[in-house]
Amino acid sequence: MQYFRILLAALLFFAVATNAQTQQQTVSLQGRVTSSKQTVLDRATIKVNNTVVSSSADGSYSIEGLSKREATVQVSAVGYQPFTRRISLTPGVNTLNIVLEEDAKSIEEVQVLGLTEAQEVNRQAYNVTAIDASKLYNTTLDIAGALDRVAGVRVRETGGLGSNMNLSLNGFSGNHIRFFIDGVPMDNMGSSFQINNIPINIADRVEVYKGVVPIWLGSDALGGAINIVTGNRHRNYVDASYSYGSFNTHRTVINTAVTSKSGLTLQLNAFQNYSDNNYKVHLEAYENRGGNYAESAKIPRFHDTYHNETLITNLGVVGKSFADQLLLGMVLGQNYKEFQTGARMQSVYGGRHRRGTTVMPTFKYSKKDLIEGLDVTLNANINLGWEQTIDTVNKRFDWFGVTTVLPSTSGEYRRSMYKYNNNEGSVTSTFNYALNNHHNFSLSNVFTSFNRKGSDELDPVNAQYELPSKTQKNVLGIGYQYQIEDSWSLTTFGKYIAQINTIGDRGRSEMHNWGYGFASTYFVNNGVQLKASYELTNRMPTPIEYFGDLDNQAPNPDLTPERSNNLNVGMIYSFQLQPDHHFVLNSNLIYRYAHDFIYTRFENNQQRLVADNREGVRTFGADADLRYSYKDWLTAGGSLTYQYLQNMQQIEPGFNGVSPVYLDQMPNIPYFFGNTDVSLFFRNIGRPHNNLNIGYNLLYVHQFWLYWPSRGGKAASDEKKFVPRQLSHDINLVYSLNNGKYNIGLEARNITDALLVDNFSLQKPGRAFYLNLRYFFNKKS
């Protein structure tokens, strides 16, 4: 509670400070970009003095907090003549609508010049892929679903909506990858606010940093980081969508903001997911389980309901001279999840479930050019929510609902109502100082704290054996960048990570490590960009790895930090083979060597999982992503990833000879996968400003072994377990009316009804259909 009090005091201080200054007027500029033929131009680049923004889907743009009264406005868009004008600004809101003339030189000669923010991110020296989320707003995807289409990324799920999910990035997975939302670590946000329940509509874009993580994402990622950028591109808008589909799945997302002329703002993001997940699963025949199991069967899941509801509220000011945004917020969330199975289809549950809540006050402050060249961002939050697994049904279920009564004091897996609160908070601060166009200095600090309290009403006696479970972690990063715009850049950085643990009766211990790295890029010409980056990463064991979750994961206080050498070399090549046929090829080679690698295994008495260190995992990998576009109505593309992870632990504990699985390929990790997509865009269908978009997506994952590839026979009678090839086809169709104000989407997932399994035997949904309705309204000026 101490941190909470400090946080409250800080919030109060800023609230007072805000109040005192609301009278001050600031300068902003907004408007709309259209062509001389009255069509809306999105993705136009608008540069006002040194600030650059892009126009959104309806052609609108807005720039807040301009410091000078004289401004040079430069606007450019692919296929149009550039626009330049000097204007004088008055205090308050200024409006400038811009009309661009088509370029007489014809569109074929024009290279891709108008870059979206996502494309800008991709041009960084890091091995980074940014997903432009706005293109997916008319789908029912969550963040995880969108990430699954990125080269090098595999999202593995145990079932339908809300099921357990594990994202792997270049072969690293679980806690090796860190998640952020607007640069704030998501570790502490609870099960109600995770990438598999956050809809894509919350995000502006999603950035995937592979292996080398910039310091402003201040955390101790081992293998990379994912940053969800929510952005708030509109001052006054409503974006609401609702979808309904197979397995009684309902999803609602409402994003809205109201902002007064003085800059007072209220932002609301609300979303809800519900599904019965009652899709059919295939069951093997069993000799010993009576008539129901005599033959293989397909039967619906009966205990797999999931729902979550989240409300994010921010109140504050935007576009002030002292703050681009200063927001006090609250994230309220809850989720309910039934467990249908354990780790195998044979373990069927009929009552076991989980509940969780997120109650998280937040504070956000950001200001560009606080003094000229200095950008400041401050964020703080603490999660007061709780998590609980409830297992009180003393019955053994089978797939047909037949139950066997177990002793009254047993649960289905482990009788428990353990409820805990991790009291996790974080404070992040980032300072970025651009000395001039060439030199840039940055400093970032992230402090996180964890202090678990828990009890079980079924076993109150055990409370006295609750031992202190606390960690405090600080990640300090400093960086320097030298760049010559559109020619080359070099960023070097260092990170100092310190963690203090208080683990049960062992008392206090400290650990700290230095990491460092660089990222560099060189633009060979307009079409070719080369990239190289390296980082020595460090990761401290997480609280869950130390303390367990008192349910499925056992504690391991002996864990040591893990570290990894991550190297990326990449190239982006844009070219055209014939007029109108544009290609962008993004290819990367990666190398990783992780030491003291933390992985999860069964503990010795086989009851639970436990995290442990393993010496040495080495990865060589390559991925490529190719995009093709023809004029403005056809795009196609795909990505392909191959990665070879090897076990480098030469000696197993207790032995002095070489381990039989030394240099063996790491099992149970997808190593060859890809996806392709084709999208057709038809304008003015039915009536003007109504557009139709038809898309197809294919996902492919090659078969991989569950256990060590070199061990055991591979004949059918040797029963060597594998996760079979997965091939899934999705089709979607979106009809947008009135330039995207109303949207009707239809989606068909897994249209061939293929049996998809990812975590050995746990089956994912078959064919599914969804209808998605979305309304978008943005009030100008």
Next chain:
Amino acid sequence: MNIKNAILTIATAAMFVSCGKDDPAPANPGNFIIAVTPAASTGVADYLLTASSLDGGTISTQGQGVEQDGTYRYYLTHNNKFFSMLYGQGNPGAVTVYNIQNGQLTKLANTVTETVQAFTPVNDHILMTKISRNATNPTATWYTFNTNSMQVDGNGSLNTSEIAPGDEIAHFSWIKQVGNKVFAPFFSIKACCDAGFGTAYPDQAWIAVYSYPAMTLDKVIEDDRTSFIGRYFTDGMEEVENGDIYCFSASVATENGKDATLNSTKPSAVTRIKAGTTEFDSYYFDFEAASGGLNITDWLYVGDNNFVVLSDKKADKGAYNTGKTIGIINVIDETYKKVTGMPIESDIESLTGMSNYSERDGKGYIGVNLTSGVGYIYKIDATTATATQGLKVEGGTITAIEHLD
């Protein structure tokens, strides 16, 4: 377009690549089944290898063996079938049943039961028990698995509080059919809070006697000359040719489940229940004295009143440690002979415990896992007290040796 075509072609081609499914015969067909686990620390299943002889040759998990799912498997042969049982972490346990045809394992059934902690053949069944470790739930559940129909055809529960002293509960170290009864030697555990497998009654031995198939409690045989019979997951009771039952006590009771708190004052010893009775008789063989300070951690009956014993020095004693010293005891003569011909103990990583093999012809076969990573099956001759290196096992640790006709 070419690049994209190329990529698409590769992707499409890759989709049609799947592993070859030719069915080669195992490299070593035979009627012995050896379970080998490749790297314990990653929690991977065993591989089942076959061999025609335990006295020589080489087998390896490299590209050979039938994979067994799950981290810990236990094995048993009965009714000329091989049962592979998954210790299921609180989840249901799987049982896979094989027989051997032409020297090759052939799967007969894949079934599901409760996870089990002690199991034994009884008539045509396998009797399995799942034992509580929680004093608030003093119940052991039992199941009978019919080895002909390969179905669970009976179950029930046992009260593990009424047979244990004080507030503690009983945890069966093993169960075994004796005549038409089932004997269940147990250790007493606090099963609460921080003490778990600790006990306040370290100097007593108990055997619960149940009728079969009703599994009703007949009586509890008690003895205060030794600590409890057997060990966790270890069969400490053996019937010899004349029907007498011999029991060993490892003397590894603890105060709170941790080795540092070993609290029994009794030496490791062998005691006896005469055929047809349900009482310990006056027989008492002080193994610790006879062996010069060792304690038994496991044994294998090789016939004619001779046992191959695995034992530990007093300094290395622990509730879950498996000894690396091999000797022969004759329970009639009350003699102990150390076996010669074994590798030096510092080169031994572990010995195979519960699933070693003997035809009760005076010879026993023990799996010896060397720290070099190579394993051998050693033939132990009880009459000469000598060990002879036999079958070489590469690519993992030997966890069981079984045989089918």
